[in-house]
Ligand SMILES: O=C(O)CCC(=O)C(=O)O
């Protein structure tokens with residue numbers, strides 16, 4: 001449960017059930033406003049249409065008498081919208097704008113919140129507190145309904161309601177995503193709240209109560225250091241914006257500090273979760289600002305360590321642009337034109353690059369056509385579903401923390417099934433690898449789509465149906481196709497190999513998940529970094545081992561597969 005303001009949270013009714021005012025419309029399928037960029041875009045379009053209606057009605061004062069509650073609620077909605085445009089007039093904003101809120105995590109948070117809370121306030125007033133369900137039933141007769149806003153407004157609301165209403169869970173997921181961006185990329189809370197995402201500014205800022213709400217989600221997912229930081233910021237902002245109770249925030253802050261200190265252990269601190277500070281926090285105001293986050297200490301101490309337990313640490317660094325390969329490893333990397341791998345490339349070679357040698361991780365560029373990418377993306381849109389833990393092998397990833405359990409598969413959506421261009425991709429992969437890819441050998445092409453804040457924790461690609469890591473069922477090779485340009489963030493990182501692949505549209509990365517004896521190679525451990533701005537859509541093809549090489553073995557166990565360069569295997573690296 002997520003209350004809208006600090007003032008509300010002090011109110012018992014809010015604690016019981018804010019959703020009680022509007023029981024969730026069970027009739028409608030749950031939309032994915034926090035996960036799917038296309039759903040989010042439709043929310044943004046709806047918001048913009050609402051603003052158009054409201055500004056229009058606003059001009060006719062007799063519909064909204066000065067001093068009336070309905071006028072106040074309209075004003076609240078419009079000024080919330082205007083704020084996201086740097087205070088320009090809503091009427092101008094709505095005509096000038098492109099779809100920009102959906103790309104940006106703070107704007108998307110504000111957008112989702114505006115429709116979830118502010119529009120519902122408005123509707124509940126306008127429509128005399130009917131539960132939404134009833135409202136929608138009655139809207140079938142909206143032609144005869146006389147409202148302040150006119151029947152076209154209700155038509156817009158009605159049409160949107162067919163696809164489902166945003167709810168508190170969507171908003172919590174946005175808060176989780178903002179927390180994840182902060183945590184992985186080590187962003188400053190006050191910069192985020194000023195609308196900055198890494199180096200990119202925006203007009204979408206956060207008030208004291210927004211900061212409080214984010215802190216609340218941090219607390220419920222045990223991210224103590226972040227909870228304390230967001231509460232400190234909420235307190236600072238409340239004393240300026242006067243929009244929430246400083247006393248109440250202080251109360252929550254004491255609570256967060258108590259919880260932090262209760263879980264913190266000085267003796268084993270370097271083994272503790274990175275969501276603590278490096279020492280106990282006192283109740284002296286601002287004390288946490290002089291403490292260091294364990295995340296930072298641990299990163300300094302353990303980065304580049306190839307053991308699995310440090311994969312999370314490497315993930316932070318690689319996502320943030322650090323290179324964790326040694327100078328020797330880097331010296332072995334290069335690009336080349338590959339024309340010998342298949343006769344079809346003799347005249348038009350493929351541009352290839354070693355991102356890592358030993359383990360071989362390759363990126364190949366300009367592999368997909370616009371038509372192929374467009375077709376796959378549009379087909380994915382029709383069958384989005386939140387990623388399930390079995391599909392992407394989450395159960396093999398190491399995590400011991402609530403943050404991962406809850407937000408793990410709440411940050412991206414998958415689409416599977418048969419794609420009309422799926423066979424084309426398989427055929428290309430056969431030419432590029434010499435492996436049999438078509439038919440039962442591979443999983444069907446599956447896409448994963450991430451909106452801002454979406455990520456995939458480091459993991460092995462094990463077979464989607466096997467509960468445990470099983471070499472016979474592990475894909476031998478993974479090909480990840482990048483189907484769009486990501487504005488910022490969203491690299492694929494290999495936490496043991498210490499390298500990141502940029503999601504370049506039309507390219508693919510290719511790597512081996514197993515050794516030549518079929519056992520799993522830990523160097524294949526990888527994850528998808530959170531998207532900072534924009535969206536990321538990838539297509540994965542997993543080609544299995546058992547069909548390719550049953551009965552074959554290498555001269556030695558646990559040898560890595562190699563990728564030839566114009567038909568020649570490069571000399572092995574000396575240990
Ligand atoms: O999105 C990425 O960068 C990686 C995707 C991936 O590893 C997976 O879907 O298993």
Ligand SMILES: [Fe+2]
Pocket residue numbers: 459460461526
């Ligand atoms: Fe993967």
